[in-house]
Amino acid sequence: MCRERTHGRDRRRTADQRHATVSISLGDRGQTTQDFAIGIGIFLLAIAFVFSFLPSVITPFDSGVDGAETAQADRIADLVVHNLSTSTGTANQINETDFTARYSNPNLSAELGLRASDSDDVVYDRVNVTVETFQGAAVDTTTLSGGDAYENESAASAARIVTLENSSKCDPACRLVVRVW
Template identity: 55%
Template sequence: MSISLRDRGQTTQDFVVGIGLFILAVAFVFSFLPTMLTPFDSSTSGGQTAQADRIADRVVHEFSGDSSTPTEIEWDDSYETMDTHEFATEFGLRANDKEVAYDRLNVSLQPLNESTTVVGFGSEYDNQSAASSARIVTVEGIEDPEKCEPACRLVVRIW
């Protein structure tokens, strides 16, 4: 026994509901997909991340002096008085001859289990998007050495 096309039970309303559900499903996928990829999207470039890493290496190297331990640094307070253009010339950031720096730099020491800054220098960092690099260091020459026991995190941010 065969069923004719008139007797099979599919109506125009069934077709409209099916297509409507399909369109809603496609719209949901396209609206949800970008939020799945957002954590992996960064507003900082690979060049900025490499520059932050290079500056962190340079800071550790300059502050280590003649120490036999490469991760032991002697904190230098003279950097705290520098302005933004002096940082640009000292650390190789982009700047022009009119004392305008295009990149901002922040170097800070943070205890290992906290995000508070013990000491630091550079532009004020206010949770804006920035490329960062960190090193674990032991520190001499800071005002409150107990905060960096047994070590501190040297964080370099550039934006």
Template identity: 40%
Template sequence: MTPPRPSKRLTSDRRGQTLQDYVIGVSIFLLTTAFVVGFIPTLFTPFTAPVDASQTAQADRYAAEVLSEVTQPDSKNALAGAETDSFFANESNLDGIPTAEQSDVNVTLVDGNGTVQQTVGPPYQSESTAAATRVVVPESGYVGNYTCTATCRIEVRLW
């Protein structure tokens, strides 16, 4: 009796890694990497607080207070030149207007072309912010620190 022969299939199957195996492995790796890169940033998104309605209302109230300090008493939207200059000259004027919570405030006077005329408060640095804007007209005949011709905007940002 002769001993059984080993199967040729088992001994000749020395193919190693084929191109198809390599492509499947690399594809799985790339899909996993793309998923991780796409998913990880969403883990940190909840930690950036959105602006809620109370902050927007606070910005509106703050803008109304600023407007009452820099406009003429008989007009709701005509700037009083001297009062406007003194408001923007001293950052401590922002402390006189109360805020509900500890907030940084920036008030900016912008002309009709978008050019910043005056600003007071720490510079805004692209954080989530509550903002309010009021359109005002310059005092007729005033020559001072701002050069608005027809209209200006007072922009208030709280963050």
């Protein structure tokens, strides 16, 4: 049984009488807050990844200084000061002649007990021992410097304040710098 209602509006409208329905496709809709938050989140993650990864790509492939090299530089500085100390009882006073005789040659592997191959073709530990003034200049690079040539590489260093026996080169004192790389 079908009953038609006739009171009020007529339910049977023609196509021209119906209201037009507006539909928005997914491409035409507005950006929601969730869309914006997800987009910004992905963008920030991408930027953070680039800033954390890019320095490792640009940085040259050299190793930094670690604790072992720092300890080795400190041990060598103590050894040099102990071996060259004079018997006058003055702390950290070294003999310039002894320094020149023992530490001015370019290969200090045997003198300092460093690792090297038997044929001395390969040196595993590079070291430079230099007596400098407090302004950073070497006192006399021909006699008061030894080991490998140091050219501002990344190196561990240890320094001791020393004086030279019977010498006016270090007035009042100099710095014994040991660099290991």
